[in-house]
Amino acid sequence: MPYLFLLFILMPIIxxxxxxxVGRSIGVLLTIAIVIATAILGTAMLRHQGMATLRKAQTRMQSGEMPAQQLLEGLLLVVGGVLLLTP
Structure with a gap:
């Protein structure tokens, strides 16, 4: 448990x-532009892939199957999208 706490404290500081x-090396404006671009990319990826995963899950449910793989894909997409949204 302390490792998880340290992860949530140390990662933002790092x-x-x-x-x-990076701002010192390439400039503040370019750094901000990169941060904004990754946020936009994360949002677009989450929206596009999330809808595709939802459609697959609905198809599996309509055929009477449990969409376990699609649920896992959806969870991983959310995690990836959140990581791209945060600076």
């Missing part, structure tokens, strides 16, 4: 430090 270093 991420901020990396953003500061």
């Amino acid at each position: 991420e901020i430090a990396v953003l500061i270093q």
